[in-house]
Amino acid sequence: MISKSKSVKKAQSPQSPAGQPMSESWAKCYQNPSADLLAKAHEFARYLQAEREGGHDFFNREFLSPNRPRSVMRDRVTGQPRDVIMLGSNSYLGLTADPRVIEASVAAARKYGFGMGSVSLYAGTSDLHVELEHRLAKWYRCESAVIFxxxxAANVGTISALLRPGDxxxxxxxxxxxxxxxxxxxxxxxYTYGHRNMRNLSRVLKTVTAEGxxxxxxxxxxxxxxGDVAPLDEIVPLVRQYGARLMLDDAHALGVIGPNGRGTAELCGVEGQVDITMGTLSKCLGGIGGCVAGCADLIDYLKFFGRSYFFSASVPAPIVAGALTVLDIIEQEPEHRESLWRCTRYMVESLKAMGYDITNTQSAIIPVVIGDENSLQAMLGELLEAGIFMNFVSFPAVPKTRCRLRMSMMAGHQQSDLDYVLETMRKLGKKYGVI
Ligand SMILES: Cc1ncc(COP(=O)(O)O)c(C=O)c1O
Incomplete structure (x- = not known):
């Protein structure tokens, strides 16, 4: 399958002009023919209300604690705080609430204020920003790095700065x-190649690079x-063979994947061979912000041509200080990553043994395929009732018959909590005919 612009699969569902596929009910709201621009929003509000009344109340839930293996959320029925087992956070190592990280962040707020008040190119770069950029460049075995x-913003700014019509x-x-x-x-x-399909990528590259x-x-x-991982050890030589360049989005890998948590390139033995590596401070690092690492010339170019860098305020210093401390902890305390993998392996093996389809996950993201959206909604509602929080993934993000729960594991989950989740999953899986 070589497809230009859109994949065959994604083109089957309705799309926004930005090319985002939408479910039929979303498309119906979006395509509202009224001359009033807000009519689509009003129609969508009615749709959301009906969903909530049907018990499908999974989004924008209020948390009253940091994301940690046990978090506190507001119960929408009673309005009271309620303990939940957290399986829906990207703070994989749970370090967002580590006292050392909070302390570093508080100290930076005292010294620099809670925000930067400027874009990075003007008054928005502190010595902490420079230190973090150096750290991230070293982390990715690159000459230089920049924080978006x-x-x-890092992906949009980098790609739109480098590629022009004709590329x-x-x-x-x-x-x-x-x-x-x-x-x-x-x-x-x-062009789009089939997921992780190297024969397909090779065919696409052969065709497009022949045109120069x-x-x-x-x-x-x-x-x-x-939750699976790109075969970078195969992609890197292919890209080289055809004289192309490679960009890696390592958002979910930073701190988690690879023997030292340095990401997918470390895991695949190709560190220093990826032209452009994008990462984020918002997942394992537990803050907000993106980063791009590469050669020094590329990074300088992005600072002036990356519009989401040039025209948007820089990440606040307290976040930067927190991220630096998380990187220290990741480097000095491998036990957090070990705990994450222990919990992940236990969950993966137990769910598989129960008969669940958990795809080919190789990371701390465990997709649990349930089937149609109705069963998924019912099951997720019951999980929440039981005090277990996970995420909801349905069509068009995945095919209609492969709607799924998305569990994100964290370091430090208690064994008794994991066993409780598994017992609940066993009961519900049987009830809904999934296992
Ligand atoms: C693969 C991937 N890339 C990029 C992003 C965007 O990162 P951020 O949330 O830090 O803006 C995400 C976030 O969900 C992601 O999953």
């Missing part, structure tokens, strides 16, 4: 939305809906 306001970008089918948005903004010709266009291959390191 978010991971989303070619080649994406894995399951790359993150921010990559697709960057590609659209750039105006480059976009500048070509960028982009892949997620860890795929956020599948």
């Amino acid at each position: 306001p978010s991971g989303y 070619v970008v080649v994406n894995d089918l399951f790359n993150h939305a921010s990559i697709n948005d960057g590609c659209r903004l750039s105006g480059a010709r976009t 266009a500048s070509t960028l291959v982009i892949t997620d390191g860890v795929f956020s809906m599948e």
Whole structure:
């Protein structure tokens, strides 16, 4: 399958002009024909209300504690705080609430204020920002790195700065939305290869590079809906063979994947061989902000041509200080990553033994395929009732018959909590005919 612009699968569902696929009910709201621009919002509000009344109340839940293995959320029925087992956070090592991280962040707030009040190019760069950029460059075995306001901004800004109409970008089918948005903004010709399909990537590269266009291959390191990992050891030589460049989105890998948590390139033995590595401070590092690492010339170029860097305020110093401390902890205390993997392995093996389809996950993201959306909603509602929080993934993010729970594991989950989750999953899996 070589498909230009959109994959065959994604093209089957209705799309927004930005190319985002939508479910039929969302598309119905979005396509509201009224001359009043807000009519679509009013129609969507009615749809959301009906969903909530049907007990499908899974989004924007209020948390009253940090994301940690046991978190506190507000019960929408009683209005009271309620303990939940957290299986829906990307703070994989649970360090967002580590006292040392909070202390560093508080100290930075005292010294620099709670925000920067400027874009990075003007008054928005502190010595802490410079230190973090150096740290991240070293982390990724690159010459230089730059911090963007978010991971989303890092992808959109980098891709749109590098690619022009006439250039070619080649994406894995399951790359993150921010990559697709960057590609659209750039105006480059976009091709999609089958997920992790190297024969397919090779065919696409052979075709597009024969035309002599500048070509960028982009892949997620860890795929956020599948939990699997890009075969970078195969992608790097292919990209070299065809004279293209490679960009890696390592958002879910930083701190988690690889023997020392340095990410997908470390895991695949290709550190220093990826042209452009994007990471985020918002997942394992527990803050907010994105980063891009590469050669010094690339990073200087991005500071002036990356519009989401140039025209958006910089990450607050307290977040930068927290991120630096998390990196210290990751480097000095491997036990957090070991605990994460212990919990993940236990969950993966137990769910598989029960008969659940958990795809081919290789990370701390465990997708649990339930089937149709109705069963998924019912099951998720019962899990929440039982005090277990996980995320909901349905069509069009995944095919209609493969709607799924998305568990994100954390370091420090108690064995008794994991066993309780598994027991609940066993009961519900049988009740809904999933296992
Ligand atoms: C693979 C991937 N890339 C980029 C992003 C965007 O990162 P951020 O949330 O830090 O903006 C995400 C966030 O969900 C992601 O999963």
